[in-house]
Structures are given as structure tokens and as C-alpha cells.
Amino acid sequence: MKVKILNESGAALVVALLTMTLLTLLGVAAINTSSTDILISRNYKTSTQALATAEAGVQEVISRMSMRNDSSVSIANGGSQVSPAVNGISNAYIGDSIASPTANWETRIFFTSSDPTDDSVNNIVNTSSLLPSSEWDNLNYTETSTTNGTSALCVRHEIESDLGVDLNSDGDQTDLVYYDKETGRNATGTGYIVELITSTGRRGDARRTVVVEACRYLLSVDPKAAVAVGRPPDFTGSAFISGFDHLENTTSSDDTAGAFGAIQDDAVDSYGGTGADDSTATLDEPAPPVDYAGQLTGNIANYLPGAASNGQNISLGGSMKVFGGNDSVPWKDEALPAWQTLAELLGITNNELTHILSQATATEADIHTSGHLDKAPQGIIYINNPALGDEVKINSSTPSYNNGFGLMYITGDADFQKCTFRGLIYVEGDVRITGTFWLLGALVNQGRVTGDFSAGNGTFLYSSAVLENMNQYMGYSILSWREE
Secondary structure, X not given: OOOOOOOOOOHHHHHHHHHHHHHHHHXXXXXXXXXXXXXXXXXXXXXXXXXXXXXXXHHHHHHHHOOOOOOOOOOOOOOOOOOOOOOOOOOOOOOOOOOOOOOOOEEEEEOOOOOOOOEHHHOEEEEEOOOOHHHOOOOEOOOOOOOOOOOOEEEEEOEHHHHOOOOOOOOOOOOEOEEEOOOEEEOOOOOEEOEEEEEEEEEOOEEEEEEEEXXXXXXXXXXXXXXEEOOOOEEEEEEEEEOOOEOXXXXXXXXOOXXXXXXXXXXXXXXXXXXXXXXXXXXXXXXXXXXXXXOEOOOHHHOOOOEEOOXXXXXXXXXXXXXXXXXXXXXXXXXXXXXXXXXXXXXOOHHHHHHHHOOOOEEHHHEOOOOEEXXXXXXXXXXXXXXXXXXXXXXXXXXXXXXXXXXXXXXXXXXXXXXXXXXEEEEOOOEEEEOOEEEEEEEEEOOOEEEEEEEEEEXXXXXXXXXXHHHHHOOEEEXXXXXX
16 A cells, blocks of 8 residues: 655745744734833833922922011021022012911912012912922922913912811801811811912823822920929029910010019919019918019919929929919929820820921030030920930020020930020920029929029029910921822
8 A cells, every 4th residue: 555645845934934923923022011111110200200299399388388487587497487599589488377367378389580479369479499490300390480370389278168068067168277186177266277288290291299288286285384393403593483374475574573573482372362462472362473564364274383393392492483373382293293205295296206306406416515505596406415414505605595496305414504495495304504594485304403593593484375386396297198
């Protein structure tokens, strides 16, 4: 039987061509996939950069709202008065009146080399960015012209319609939105105004817009006394300590009545007293509130003891006069059941405190070789000096030693040789005070405080308003963040 063998000449070529075609298709697919991946990666990169740019815009707004609209002081960052002389700006602060806010207030920031004209018709404030022109392409978070406000970096007061609710049930949604720790968002004016920040970041073809709700840090400061100490202090000379609530505008020159000489040493002052404001007052019939030229708020609910210790009785001595509280005991040893950390005292979280301290205007790096603070004690003063014997001095060599304000936090020891301060001084170590010292706010000292006022006067006046308004140096807290 014969078998016919078919001619298979050329079959290998066909197989090879098919294989090459398949490999070509696979190669083209791989190239397309690679190109797509590169495009996706590039788009992701530019999108991420656009988002970071938008957030940079938010930070410029927060930074400028955190500044002080007060030409009488000039400090570096948080709570500062800044005249940067850049892009035509003479005052970098942006913000509306806290006392009488305008519901339709708005500020727009533009990239322009001269400060633009405001739109007074629509109550819009136009201003230049603080970012130098050399960085405009790298951080493109706003427009270069005031003719287009749609993509301008913008901040305005939040109103109820932004939330889509009628918070106070008055039939409209045009009221300003405030934020309070107890009630949250409200339209009753409790807390601080919520600011609505809109920032669009651009990078290539990518556009990312973020909307941020922010308001000032809400403080609930309760120092327990004008002077709260961990151990009984040792004061000599003329000291005047008052836990009555003083007005925020009280100054050292308000003592026109001569508070140091007006009251006998034994005339312990309580707000329930009915005695006369003179040397006839006694412990049985204490004088009414006696302080600097009538600079009291009159709100007895805010009155505190003049001083409080953490569990030990303190006696009056020398020319020291202590006023406050609601009974005849000026030193309230039972008023401090437990020592409060600074975060607890301010009524904020540890993370919030960390953020606030990160914006300090003066730190241990600003201590002179002679030991004194070589920078003005204004804004947030954070001296981290816990080492034994590592003491910071505030004296006549310290710039603006007679015009200090804000929050002063010292983890080690402090020596106040000359100082005038409005705010809270919180010291974890020991405190030594000599010469002339004047404080409006409160002093909290975990260690021991000694004061020698034989060559001057020591004045310690409690003020709830001064303590609550320290947040003007602390910047803003972010309530919410969303992307449009």
C-alpha cells in the first residue's frame, strides 16, 4: 500500500509570520499600556501637585487672618502685625470686624504686583498675595487679575445657606454661622465666626478646589486664681494681687487711686463685702471690690480668689494685699484639687497645643548668652528649658519687656526682673520675681514662686477677657475640609 506524502514546504514561514504578528500585537499592546500608565502617572502627579497647591493657598489665608491688625506691635509670625512691603501691600492682615461682622464680607487674594482696588459695591476686599512673583508658577493657587473672581483665592464668613439649614429657625438662611464647643455650629453668636476658605490649585491641566471651614481656637481658660501656685510663695515688699475680673483695657497707669496704699493689710476684700473703701475696713466688714480706677467688669460670676495654692495654707505678710473670692479667705488652698496641664488649663487637646506651640514667636533659641530672652515676649512664647538650673530671664535687656502679651509657657525656671505682661504665664519650674512686675491675666506656677518687691511693686490682676482673647495669637483651627 502506497502512502502519499503531502508537500509541507513553506509551513514554517507561515508559523513564523503568525508568531511575529502576535508578538507585534503584544508589543503594541504593551506600548499602549505603558503609555497609558505614564499618562495616568503624569495626571496623578499633576493632580496631587494641584491639590497641594490648593492647600498652600488655604495656608496663606489662615496665616493672614492670624495676623494682628495693630500697627503698635510687630512680631514675627503667629499673631503678628506684618508690613511685608511686597506686591504693594502695606498691611498683610485680612479680616472683618469681630465686634460688628458684616454678613457679606469677602476677601479675594490675587497674584498681582500691586495691591488691587477693593470692590466696595459688593463689599469685597481685593488684595495681593504675599507669595513673591518668582513662585507664582510653582504655587498657582489664585488668579492674576481681579476681573475674574471665580478662581481667586477667597475667604468669607459662612452663612446658614452654605450649610443648607436654618440654625435658629427664624425663617431664612442668611445668618452668620458661629462655632462653640458646647453647641457646635450656631447662628446665635456663641463662639467665633466660621470662615469659609476656597482655594483652587492648578498644575498643567489639573484643577483641584478645596473648601475649608476654620475658626479661631476656642479657649476655656480657668486658672483658679489670679496667682495659682503649686507651693506657698514667699513674697516680700509691696505686692497687690486681685482675683476680681478686670477689663481687658486695664493698664499699669490706671492705678490713679493708689491701690497699694488704699487698703489696710488686714482688710481682706471679698465681693460680698459692705465696708468702705478706706482704712476703716476690717476682716468682719471687708471693703467692696477695690482695684485699678474702677477697671472691673462687675461680673461677679467671673471673680476668682486672688491666689490659690495646691493644698497648703498661705498667710499674708508684709505689704502684700490680696483680694478676690467670695469669702474672707484670700488664699484658697482648697481651690486646686489637682494640677492642670497647660492643655487642660486652656481647654484644648494636646494636639492643638502642639500646633499652637509650633508657631511660637520666641523660643529657647532666642535666649541670650547672658540668660535673658533676646526677643520681644509677644505672641506665643515657648521656652523649653527643663534642665535643672536652666533659667530664662525677662529683664530690661529683653526687647519690649514692658509691653509683653500673649501666652508664655516655660517648662523650666523663670526669673522676672522687670516685666509688664498681658495674658497667661505658665511656668512648670520655679519663678523668681524682683523689681517691678505687672501682670493682667493670670500666673500659674507649678513650682515655687518668690517675689522681692522691696525695690518695686508686684501687681497681679485677673482678667477673663485677656485670657479668652489669647487665641488671636494662636491662629485658626480647621473644622472641616472638603474637595469640590
